[in-house]
Amino acid sequence: MASKDTEPVRTRIAPSPTGEPHIGNMYVALVDWAFARQRGGQFIVRIEDTDRSRLLEGAEEMFLESLRWLGLDYDEGPDVVGPVGPYRQSERTDIYREHAERLIESGHAYRCFCTPERLKEIRDERQKSGEATGYDRRCRAIDPDEVKRRMEAGEPHTVRLAVPLEGETQFTDGLRGPIVIENQRIDDQVLLKSDGYPTYHLANVVDDHLMGVTHVIRAEEWITSTPKHVLLYEAFGWEPPRFYHLPLIRNPDRSKLSKRKNPTNVLWYREQGYLAEAVVNFLGMLGHSMPDGREVFTLDEFREAFSWERVTTTGPIFDMEKFEWL
CATH class of the missing domain: 3.40.50.620 (HUPs)
Structure with a gap:
C-alpha cells in the first residue's frame, strides 16, 4: 500500500x-x-x-x-x-439518506422527533444557566417500537449522530499537529434534516470518501467540526483523509x-x-x-x-x- x-x-x-x-x-x-x-x-x-x-x-x-x-x-x-x-x-440526496440509514442500523445514529419549539426551549434554558447549548439526547433513549410507531404516523424527525458518551476523539491537523477533544463536549449533531436533506457534516464526509479526496484543505472555522467528521469516518469504517485548516x-x-x-x-x-x-x-x-x-x-x-x-x-x-x- x-x-x-x-x-x-x-x-x-x-x-x-x-x-x-x-x-x-x-x-x-x-x-x-x-x-x-x-x-x-x-x-x-x-x-x-x-x-x-x-x-x-x-x-x-x-x-x-x-x-x-x-x-x-x-x-x-x-x-x-x-x-x-x-x-x-442537491443531486446526491439518495446517497446521503442511504448512508444515514446505515448509521442508524449500526447504532451510530438515531432518529430525533423533538420539535423546533422544544429545541429552542433547551437552548434558552442552557444559555440562561451558562451551559453548552447542545442537544440533551432525549430521543436517543426512545424504544425502537415507539420509533417505528411515530415514523408510521408520519411524525417529522431528523437523524442525529450518536456521539460516544465517554472517551475522546483526536485527529492531526497538518498545520497544527494533534488535536484532542473529549466526547462529552461534542454535540449529537443533526445529520439529516426533517426535509430529507443532509447537513454539511454528513454530506461532506460521505462525498469526500466516495470522491476519493485524500487531503481536506479548508478554513480554520471548520476545526471544531472535524471531531464530528472523524467520528463519522470511524462509524462507517473508513480511513479519514488528512486535514489542513488554513487561517x-x-x-x-x-x-x-x-x-x-x-x-x-x-x-x-x-x-x-x-x-x-x-x-x-x-x-x-x-x-x-x-x-x-x-x-x-x-x-x-x-x-x-x-x-x-x-x-x-x-x-x-x-x-x-x-x-x-x-
Missing part, C-alpha cells in the same frame, strides 16, 4: 452557492489547486447546495468563472464530467474579512481592471512565503514553490495598499 506521502493526491474546493465568490474561498482554492498540481494529483469542484433557502441564483456560475479567470483549472466538477459525480449535493484572512484591525471594509467579491477585481495574475500573486502571499522571499511571482511559480512548512497559522492581513502595489 502506498504511503500517504506518495499516494495520488485529490483535493477539492466545495463552495456553497449562497453569495458572491469570496476572496477567502479563492485563497483556499489556490492552496488546494497548488498542492494537487505540485503532487501530480487532481483538483475537483463540488457544489454544496443543500441549504435550499439560502441559494443565490447565478452564484455557482460566478464561482466557477472566478476559478477559470484565475487559472485554477479543475479536473472534475458540475460542468466537467468525472467518474464520481454528480458534483452538486482566516483578516482586515488590518484583525477583524474577520468582510465586504464592509474590503471588496471581497473576486469578480469585482476583474470588473475594476485588475489582472488575474495580480490577484493570484496577492492571494499567494496570504499566509505563505516564497523560499527566496520574493513578493512577485506567477501562478506556476507559486505551484512549484508551495510548501506546508511555509504556511502560517496566524490569520494573514488583507492589505489593499500592498495589493495596489502589485
Whole structure:
C-alpha cells in the first residue's frame, strides 16, 4: 500500500452557492489547486447546495468563472464530467439518506422527533444557566417500537449522530499537529434534516470518501467540526483523509474579512481592471512565503514553490495598499 506521502493526491474546493465568490474561498482554492498540481494529483469542484433557502441564483456560475479567470483549472466538477459525480449535493440526496440509514442500523445514529419549539426551549434554558447549548439526547433513549410507531404516523424527525458518551476523539491537523477533544463536549449533531436533506457534516464526509479526496484543505472555522467528521469516518469504517485548516484572512484591525471594509467579491477585481495574475500573486502571499522571499511571482511559480512548512497559522492581513502595489 502506498504511503500517504506518495499516494495520488485529490483535493477539492466545495463552495456553497449562497453569495458572491469570496476572496477567502479563492485563497483556499489556490492552496488546494497548488498542492494537487505540485503532487501530480487532481483538483475537483463540488457544489454544496443543500441549504435550499439560502441559494443565490447565478452564484455557482460566478464561482466557477472566478476559478477559470484565475487559472485554477479543475479536473472534475458540475460542468466537467468525472467518474464520481454528480458534483452538486442537491443531486446526491439518495446517497446521503442511504448512508444515514446505515448509521442508524449500526447504532451510530438515531432518529430525533423533538420539535423546533422544544429545541429552542433547551437552548434558552442552557444559555440562561451558562451551559453548552447542545442537544440533551432525549430521543436517543426512545424504544425502537415507539420509533417505528411515530415514523408510521408520519411524525417529522431528523437523524442525529450518536456521539460516544465517554472517551475522546483526536485527529492531526497538518498545520497544527494533534488535536484532542473529549466526547462529552461534542454535540449529537443533526445529520439529516426533517426535509430529507443532509447537513454539511454528513454530506461532506460521505462525498469526500466516495470522491476519493485524500487531503481536506479548508478554513480554520471548520476545526471544531472535524471531531464530528472523524467520528463519522470511524462509524462507517473508513480511513479519514488528512486535514489542513488554513487561517482566516483578516482586515488590518484583525477583524474577520468582510465586504464592509474590503471588496471581497473576486469578480469585482476583474470588473475594476485588475489582472488575474495580480490577484493570484496577492492571494499567494496570504499566509505563505516564497523560499527566496520574493513578493512577485506567477501562478506556476507559486505551484512549484508551495510548501506546508511555509504556511502560517496566524490569520494573514488583507492589505489593499500592498495589493495596489502589485
